[in-house]
Amino acid sequence: MQKFQISRxxxxxxxxxxxxxxxxxxxxxxxxxxxxxxxxxxxxxxxGLTYRVQRLITxxxxxxxxxxxxxxxxxxxxxxxxxxxxEFYKGLxxxxxxxWRLEVTGLVEKPxxxxxxxxxxxxxxxxITRHDCVEGWSCIAKWTGVPLSLVLDEAKVKPQAxxxxxxxxxxxxxxxAGDIKYYGSVDLIDARHPQTILAYGLNGxxxxxxxxxxxxxxxxxxxxxxxPKYLHRIELVDTFSAIGGGKGGYWEDNGYDWYxxx
Amino acid sequence: xxxxxxxxxxxxxxxxxxxxxxxxxxxxWTRLTHWVWAISLFFLLLSGLQIFNxxxxxxxxxxxxxxxxxxxxxxxxxxxxxxxxxxxxxxGQRFDTSGVLGLSWVGDTPVGxxxxxxxxxxxxxxxxTGRVVHFFFAWILVVTLLVWLAASLANGHLRRDxxxxxxxxxRLPGDIASHxxxxxxxxxxxxxxxxxxxxxxxxxxxxxxxxxxxxxxPTMNAAIPFLADALxxxxxxxxxxxxxxxxxxxxxxxxxxxxxxxxxxxxLRSIVTGWYRTDPPIDGETNSGRSA
Numbered sequence: 001m002q003k004f005q006i007s008r009x010x011x012x013x014x015x016x017x018x019x020x021x022x023x024x025x026x027x028x029x030x031x032x033x034x035x036x037x038x039x040x041x042x043x044x045x046x047x048g049l050t051y052r053v054q055r056l057i058t059x060x061x062x063x064x065x066x067x068x069x070x071x072x073x074x075x076x077x078x079x080x081x082x083x084x085x086x087e088f089y090k091g092l093x094x095x096x097x098x099x100w101r102l103e104v105t106g107l108v109e110k111p112x113x114x115x116x117x118x119x120x121x122x123x124x125x126x127x128i129t130r131h132d133c134v135e136g137w138s139c140i141a142k143w144t145g146v147p148l149s150l151v152l153d154e155a156k157v158k159p160q161a162x163x164x165x166x167x168x169x170x171x172x173x174x175x176x177a178g179d180i181k182y183y184g185s186v187d188l189i190d191a192r193h194p195q196t197i198l199a200y201g202l203n204g205x206x207x208x209x210x211x212x213x214x215x216x217x218x219x220x221x222x223x224x225x226x227x228p229k230y231l232h233r234i235e236l237v238d239t240f241s242a243i244g245g246g247k248g249g250y251w252e253d254n255g256y257d258w259y260x261x262x
Numbered sequence: 263x264x265x266x267x268x269x270x271x272x273x274x275x276x277x278x279x280x281x282x283x284x285x286x287x288x289x290x291w292t293r294l295t296h297w298v299w300a301i302s303l304f305f306l307l308l309s310g311l312q313i314f315n316x317x318x319x320x321x322x323x324x325x326x327x328x329x330x331x332x333x334x335x336x337x338x339x340x341x342x343x344x345x346x347x348x349x350x351x352x353x354g355q356r357f358d359t360s361g362v363l364g365l366s367w368v369g370d371t372p373v374g375x376x377x378x379x380x381x382x383x384x385x386x387x388x389x390x391t392g393r394v395v396h397f398f399f400a401w402i403l404v405v406t407l408l409v410w411l412a413a414s415l416a417n418g419h420l421r422r423d424x425x426x427x428x429x430x431x432x433r434l435p436g437d438i439a440s441h442x443x444x445x446x447x448x449x450x451x452x453x454x455x456x457x458x459x460x461x462x463x464x465x466x467x468x469x470x471x472x473x474x475x476x477x478x479x480p481t482m483n484a485a486i487p488f489l490a491d492a493l494x495x496x497x498x499x500x501x502x503x504x505x506x507x508x509x510x511x512x513x514x515x516x517x518x519x520x521x522x523x524x525x526x527x528x529x530l531r532s533i534v535t536g537w538y539r540t541d542p543p544i545d546g547e548t549n550s551g552r553s554a
Contacts, residue, residue, distance in 0.1 A: 028385040030308075033395060040391060043398035050397060058485035065487045067324070074329025130324055130496065132480050134389065136317035137326035138496050221481045255390035261481030262397065 035255050044257065051259035061194055064220035067128045067140050076141040076202055078210035079133060081182065084170035084230055092169075097214040102198070104151060106236035107161035112154060116200070116214055122146045125197050133224040134260065143218050144201030149192040151234070157188070160238050163248065164191040166217055167233040172250055184228045184249035185240065185258075186219055195220040198231065223260035225251045285450045287538035291413035296533055298406045302399040303510065308383040309399070310507060311376070312392030318364075318376030320504055324495035334501050339365040339374030346372050404472060407464070423452055424461050430454040444523040448541045463513055467506050474503040 033040045084090075092100045097116055104112035126144040133139075148164070163185045171179035190196055197218050200207050207213045212229025219226050226249075240246050245253030252258045288296075320335040321327055336351045337359070348364025350357045361367070366378035368386075379385040383395055414420040434454045440446065441455055452460065476482045477490040477499035493499040521529045532538035 028379070030383045030395075031385055033384055033391055034388075035391070040394060044394045046398045046401050047394070049401065054479070054481045054485070058481055062484040064480060064484045065490070071324065073325070074327070077326075077328050130483075132478070132496065134316070134393075136313065136478075136500060137319075137321075137328075138324060139328070140325045221484045223480060251390070255388070255394075257390075257393065257397075262479040 047257040047259050050262050054259075054261050055189065058221070060189055062221075064129055064195055067130065069128065069142070071128065071140045072142060072203060074139065076131065076211055077133075077137070077139045079135075079224060081170040081172055081229070082210040084209075086169060086171050086179065086181075089169045089230065093209065093213070100214055100232065102151075102215060102231060103233040104155040104236075105233060106165070107158040107238060108152075108236050109156035109158060110154070112151070114151070119146050119198065119200060119215070122150055125195070126201070127195055127197070127218075127220070129195070129218070129220045131224055131227075134256070142201075142203050143197065143199040144204075145197035145199035145215070145218065147194065148196045148198055148217070148234075149194070151198065152188075152191060152236075155236075157236055161188065161236040162238045163187055163236070163240070165235040165237055165240075165243055165248075166228040166231055167235060168228045169230040169232050180244075180250065182228055182230070182250050183244055184226060184251070185237075185243070186217075186222070186226060190219050190221060193219070193221065221261055225249075225256065226260040282448075282539050282541055284537045284539050286536050287450050287532045288536045289413070289417055289419060290536065291410060291417065292419060293533055293536060295406045295410040295413075299403060302403040302406070303514075305383065305395055305399045306403065307507065307511070308381060309392045309395035312382040312384070312387075313389060313396060314504065315376040315382060315387065316389040316392075320501040321497040322494065322501060323497050324490075326497055332497070335504070337363045337376040346374065348374070400472075400475065403468070407468060410464075424457055424464075426454065426457050426461070430457060441520070446524045448524070448528065448539065449543075450538065450540055459513060459516070463510065467510055467513070471503060471506050471510070474499040474506065478503070 033043075100116060102112070102114045102119065104114070123146070124144055125147050126142060128140060128142045131139045131141060152164070164187075165185040166183060168182035168184075170182050172182045173180040186196075195218065198215050199212075199218050200215055202208065202211055207216060212231070215231040216229040217227045217231060235243075237243065240248040244250060247253050248258045249256075317326075318337040319326070319333055321332045322334055323332050325332075327333060333351070334353065337348075338351075339346055339348045346360075346365055347358055348360040348362070348366065350359040350363045359365075362378055364376065365372055365374055367373070368379055373379075375387060382392070384391055411420075414424070431454070437454045447453075473489065474493060476486075477493050478496055483490055483496070490496045490499055493502060528539050
């Protein structure tokens with residue numbers, strides 16, 4: 001039997017061919033994984049697995065890491081919409097949000113309509129946390145606001161409610177039927193988490209427009225896209241079927257995972 | 263043709279024709295998990311580069327320096343008077359990498375993107391799908407690593423084949439010398455560089471990949487806050503994740519070259535069927551332990 005042992009020259013030639021073959025393998029072969037393909041849907045199922053496993057191994061009230069004043073080294077980086085181009089919003093802004101209300105609706109026994117003054121009068125929590133964007137960057141800032149659990153308690157959430165849906169004022173996309181405004185949701189475990197606050201303050205000052213004035217959500221155990229800005233209504237639901245495309249959020253309806261804990 | 267090396271090789275070849283025996287080298291567990299890892303790592307790499315492209319800059323510490331400088335690597339594009347250029351900046355050293363890194367062509371259009379279309383899944387910018395693919399194969403990788411670990415503890419693969427012995431260290435210089443000369447002695451046992459390379463990937467690089475990956479998860483940060491701290495902060499973890507990727511790619515290239523050099527048919531047969539053709543023992547060597 002001929003023994004297969006090659007010379008150095010043959011070896012280098014083969015290695016070169018191998019390397020160029022790798023470069024030519026071009027990954028548009030896998031572009032069939034585009035949105036709504038069956039294979040992608042199947043793979044997306046792992047998000048549910050991640051969600052369940054992370055919930056299992058993480059204490060219900062386990063806190064996200066908190067930092068010190070010394071860690072605040074830069075302004076909070078804004079992302080997404082930073083100046084809502086919307087007449088309703090601009091009108092509220094001109095009046096410094098005096099006419100703005102936070103509505104709490106849906107599966108609650110006592111729907112609420114809270115003014116900024118009412119929210120400011122409620123007990124607050126201040127936390128220095130790291131904001132992790134789905135894109136990969138992080139930024140540490142100090143957030144002040146009302147724990148969402150206090151607002152939910154006041155509204156008396158009905159037992160069949162499963163998610164808190166955040167409806168926002170910022171147009172994120174122009175749809176055929178008009179502007180689509182940002183929306184998102186979390187489960188009630190994260191909604192009631194001690195660090196989940198409706199933030200009106202950033203780094204000791206009122207929340208600026210670019211970061212979501214007058215009110216944004218902080219969900220510290222998830223990625224940034226799970227923390228909607230420019231809030232004006234919180235709706236308690238038991239299903240996403242009537243919310244946007246039915247997946248629980250604007251980015252979720254555009255291919256992103258609903259669970260943003262990873 | 264009076265080259266002693268060639269004569270030696272010819273002798274070895276005729277000897278192996280007589281004495282080279284097929285041995286059962288790789289268990290079904292090893293072979294199956296090997297190929298699942300190969301597929302998973304391929305998709306993890308290309309979807310990982312897709313995710314990297316969403317923010318093609320790496321930092322040291324907890325956060326990303328926008329108002330200060332803690333950058334390690336940036337693969338970006340910018341407009342110059344001469345037109346758009348792609349650049350790669352490593353530890354402050356800037357290189358023009360137009361065409362491949364920072365700026366590459368999609369058809370006739372120059373597009374600013376970290377890694378080029380041929381290196382990402384999908385080929386176009388789609389962070390959401392990149393994440394779906396990445397986490398799917400991350401789960402597959404973790405589960406098969408655990409299956410492999412259990413099987414290898416049970417069937418002795420770990421202790422018998424992978425754990426370096428004292429004699430392996432003594433043999434290391436000789437093994438390196440023969441690898442550099444691309445002269446291999448094929449035996450059932452792994453040689454020392456193989457034990458170190460496979461062991462390093464399975465017990466250092468891949469666990470480091472998983473840990474740095476978990477350290478980037480905000481929920482894991484609440485579950486085990488010490489993890490990101492131990493790794494130097496979330497952004498350092500992201501940088502280590504990237505560096506470990508480079509080492510894994512380096513391992514893959516050397517792995518392929520060694521297989522080509524040592525005889526791809528025999529090597530492939532062993533990782534597909536389990537059966538491996540060995541060389542006769544070298545004189546003076548008690549065991550046949552210097553393989554490829």
